Amino acid sequence: MVKPKQDQAFEHRTTDVLPEDNETKSEKWSFTSWIPKFPNLPSYTGSFTVGCCDLTWSYLKEKQVFEGAQEVNHTSPKENKHMLVRLYYPAVVTGAEKTAAWLPSPNSAYAQGYGDFKKLPRWLSIPAMVGMLSFTSVKTFVEAKLSPVGPFTNSDEGDRSSQRDRFPVVIFSHGLGGCRTTYSSICGEIASHGYVVCAVEHRDGTANASALPKGEKELISYRWPPVDIDAEYVFRREQLLFRVTEIQQIIQRLERLNRGLGVDDNNPPTDMEAQFQNRLDLSNVVMAGHSFGAATAIETLRVEKSFFKCGVLLDPWVFALEHTTDNWRGPLVPTLDQPVLVINSEGFTEWKESFDILLPFLNANPQRDHSPFITIKDSLHMNQSDFPLLFQYVYGLKNKFGGKIDPEYAIALNNLVF
Template structure:
């Protein structure tokens, strides 16, 4: 270093290594010997004097200052806003994956602009009086990484999400960007401390020192983008697909990419004069695709006519598994394609509570039918979204007043392998008949039978997005209407079932290679992202922006998979403020159950407050970690076929133990005589084949009844107090309250090992079937009591339920001579 009498102050910035302190102290001594008097160190807000790295330099300057040998100041800024524009670890994630990674959970940070730090540093270097102290330099607002992702989504015009990693995962990610191991470990530790509130603070240092208010993050993001924020009501073209686990590819293309989300919404519908004599009881209304996606919606059927089921859905599901020959596929198409869903397309949303008529409340009994006072409607949407995973707003009131329209609880349903948004219409419709809004997802992660994704751009735009496009419907769709054949087919692509490479039978209990954990974990990650996007669209509808959903809908006109009606006829004004988006229930069957477990473990999905697992696939569920465990109430309703699969049973038992260990409620039950498909529409459509081929013993309607009523009883104990009026109209069969976890499990129906999980065994099958047929003919389907129909493997005691409900301000509990009753 050349001697220079003109150099009187130095601004010190440490290199990214924990061993920088010796280098910096040597440099300070070198500069002091050459006449430099003032030193301003840029440290970091979490590092105190004497701490690691810059903390040691801080302590050294303070010691020199106390001896009068230097003038000094230490600036301890928090995390920089510029990190999202300059740091490769963030920039690459945002540009290539539309993701931000951290281990901070929902911890908040007072993000500060480097320009504000520089302005403070200038004063520290040039003020006549030396500071001889340290200052925390913080931004003006506290924002979590999730909130940062939301702001970036709005500014960039595409969906950015926050992905929470464990500290070990984040450390490994930092190292992949050539960060030294020890420094990566320190950075990961800082993230962990943020999760627990270390940066949850702000101050006015920038304003006090510079006289100028510090910059907000949104203003910084706009300046980097170089364009104003897109207004919420404007239409926009979709961005490039967002890939999950980009290294997982098929045919040199991303196997898991999120362009759109698609779902159907089953909801309680208002009765018209024509419908009052009908037997249906649920409404299927908004099937939405978001995530900067396309939206696909069923149009309204003729008044009083239920919605037809999606043709070929069951056949597609079997064909995906490679087990159905053409003859079986044809048989299933012929026998199910004209089946009607118990729902009305685009029906008006119910204005009263279930069990009320003409404004008067009626008490509901507990008869054999689940439908209690509501019809069903259905709408299907595929379209563009631009959310942050949070609802944009909600209406006034909680629906709890006598004259207030109800705010309906929301259930998000995740299907299993080979499934679709319509494969569980029986359960979804039944739940809707009790006043629940059920969002049935159709996942685009390669776990469904087949799904089509519409694109908003031109055909040539797809090539630059790495999207496999087709010029029209599949070759086997020869029955398409002539007008569609002649119409111009808009850009789209199809997603078929995705088999694991080299392990196609990873679902089999007998598979020695086990589950493809990498693929299934990536699929679950994408599924949760789809759930977030669907939730965002529900928020748009709930806050009065339903017309935006209609405009962004891509399931219309000549687009693939469109209906002739689309969203026409939907009264968006009926939906304003009518959804309870603060306490959402996650529900899923099979692989959807594994998805639900991860949703309950997530700190990001704070609006999901309880979960229901329908015969979940345990081995596909990611293992519990100290940072990610189930901490919300959970109900598992399994099948007897899966109960005999020891590995699966142990996995689900562990999930329920996780919930109990966190101090919340958990139940683990099994419906006796049921098989894996007993909770799907297959059981209702093909009861005889289910009995003959996979030896289902329980009556299909009874299995649905037990599933729905167990779920309702669970929700009476976990829904917030605002829903008291709604749940009082539900029948209570005491299926959970009367269940005892010490009940001995005795079954004669365990199959041979090669059939475990696939079917049951019926001893003396011919005589057993004959006796059963004669009994049904004489007595019909009867209620045999909870213990005769359900095994309970885990359940909380009465005191635990009471404590939970009081602690969480759930539905009120009253006392009776028999004790405390929920």
């Protein structure tokens, strides 16, 4: 257990519920363990079947609320006029629906993006990732109908206007090199318990790739930062502000969806969009994210205080947040006013330089008594994504993507705490 300094009262706990036998099945080696198995993601545990749909939204004409919006438009290509999200939601299925592919289309672009982010040669990354991950599906059903029964609806009550028929909402922001499907195990699990989860695929150059569906040619690849650390801070700060403008646009879309309006200015809602009318509980919205996505959550909570009930921060990366000095080396400007749940991997908690900046920032939150901080023992940064699950049976890659903890157990703990 990592204890805060004596003058810092923020609650911090490390999970101590690891199995007695610390040698997990994925660590045991056999003669055939080098042979790749097709990856499989765990089933969701909630009472709802999970549906998903990818939605492309153009920017609304309304003026941006966030004052930094105009400063950061250049961080994405000039032709970027769209946002891309995947909605995970409670659903009913008929049996005709297909399960969603984990690797988005075009497969080669996203596979190349993951490989480039991990600095793997393309002759290896593209065929290997396409070959393995193209056969991996997520336990969600593409464009299934939204469940007619809400999370708090009695079986003999079906009034669509009832607040009990509305689903609370989670907006989830990915980390560097991720995309809208990288956290399917977490986003789908949340949806299975009665939430609508909006997984954003940021188009600021932080996704491994971002390609609009239906053949529209707006592929945005990962953008590498400058080598100089001070220049990188400016670069990442601009990307962070751009991400916040995307979240603000998404907030406007969710409000329009709930009112039964088309999410674009000049178009009526599609059949997929129309089913969300009066079904979103926008009085209970959570802002969540992993790593740079957790930083996005913190910055969004600062500028949209009235919209979000609370935040969930997975391994928050504090580098690009606002500091009290002119650079990234000083303490953070205290900005949080809402309760937050922090779930850290052990690797991130042991990163002293980051932890020593994060903890005073969290302690400055007036809601700190309602803001637990939990570390998952033996886990690393990537254990909060799907990657350790996907490569746990590939010899040599399990430890590259995750810690000593069994990857299925790690994601189960993250979901349990979330």
